Amino acid sequence: MAKIAVDRLRTVSELLLDMRLSPEKSKVSQIFDAIRALIVEIKLLPGQQISELEVADALETSKTPVREALIRLEDAGLVRIVPKSGTYVTPIRIDRYVEACFIRVNLEIGAVRRAARKSHTSDADFCRELDEGIAEQEEVIARDDYRRFFELDEAFHRALYQLAGVPGVWWTVKGVQADVDRVRHLKTLRNIRKGPQIIEQHRAIRDAIAAGSPADAETALLAHIGGLGTEIETLSRQPGLLEHIEILNAAVKRPHLLRA
Amino acid sequence: MAKIAVDRLRTVSELLLDMRLSPEKSKVSQIFDAIRALIVEIKLLPGQQISELEVADALETSKTPVREALIRLEDAGLVRIVPKSGTYVTPIRIDRYVEACFIRVNLEIGAVRRAARKSHTSDADFCRELDEGIAEQEEVIARDDYRRFFELDEAFHRALYQLAGVPGVWWTVKGVQADVDRVRHLKTLRNIRKGPQIIEQHRAIRDAIAAGSPADAETALLAHIGGLGTEIETLSRQPGLLEHIEILNAAVKRPHLLRA
């Protein structure tokens, strides 16, 4: 099996040591966000244990807020709490990943179709928000600001739901995207990027909506985030990506697979 | 404004007094389920306060598990926790209702289409589970067992996701259905039922899947759970339903609107 560079195994306490809790927001939400980020960015490996007490000590707080954050992380599917045993990062499951893609694709198809229908009976300014988004995307891609581009991409898709008149749906999508985010992070780690191409696709979606054509909008969206089959193919085609995931999932049980 | 019969305002403690916590399952999940049921069945009215301490006393337990259950209820959108003030049942918002319908319709369209495609290349037994479900539905509808019918209906739709190969999607659907369930409860309270018709629609969906025709499957599904517009129309056409919701939302602030 190919050796793959993986971050050294770090305990939660190590990773959180330099974090300071702001008294402005609730501790629970801050801890939730912090640990979620660690999991999504694969700083915490699948299967790795997260101890309430350890986190509490590292953050100089008590177990209670940590525990409540972990409960919410469990609801989000990022950790598994096993009574009297421990709390563990869930493995990256490709079936969940596929389901998340399924959800996103279908919801977004529905959104762009609705948006296109509404656009049909609205003024020319209907797509202004999309246009502004695309313009800014081009700016940041020009200076390789991928973090910002990631935010803009998210905003663009959120705007689609807004145009469709179902803004809240976005949060549902976000909620199930945990596994997608983890895989996406792996992809960017492996330098799989395609910024300009994405912008072109965004523009195609915008145009179809502006033209008031639900069918074209669906086609454009599918070309963008792809059908389910496409998505899995993409994964398989990336040499070693699935293997990489396997290794990550197994790493905690077999630490000798890890390299510094 | 029309007077509408509404359950007398009951505190959580009253409603939970006869409940006994089983030591087999965790207290949190039992409390979560119990309060969720009370909210969905509109025993607890929108806006009504749910005090941690009150629930804890009624169930002869401590605040901790109650609190954790309430946190999960907040994630589910059923309550709103206001720091240093109280925890309140969220109002029934029709925009959320619409969004939940949107989510369900689009996901289920995707599911039946996929199921139909898979059926196309599978054996004749592909739809057996659906057939068995429909058969049992006919049995229970014959003896007016609406509670059981409700379960079977749910199982039928869950089976659709299973056939599509994305079983986990069902849980996402369930997660966002809180408001739908509340409205549905209102509907059944107002005697809006149509059992035999539903079974006929189930059969149509099954047939389209068995025939391996995605387009027909989508059509049949739309006829069943309806497009978004249809759903809202249904609401508006029910004389007084929207009003009823308004009154429920306002009831707690204006107790004089309530009748025994």
Added chain:
DNA sequence: AGCGACACTCTGGCATGTCAGATTTGTAAA
């Protein structure tokens, strides 16, 4: 060496207590 019993440790479930802020209530002045 192989294996089972037992003690010890660790974990999360839960009980209880403290506190600051939000809300309500009592009350007295206008």
Added chain:
DNA sequence: TTTACAAATCTGACATGCCAGAGTGTCGCT
């Protein structure tokens, strides 16, 4: 009666502590 303001009350956020059960290592028996 109305209003203003302060005391009393109530609430959830968080801290701390205890407990039973799961896991693990050790030691003695075979």
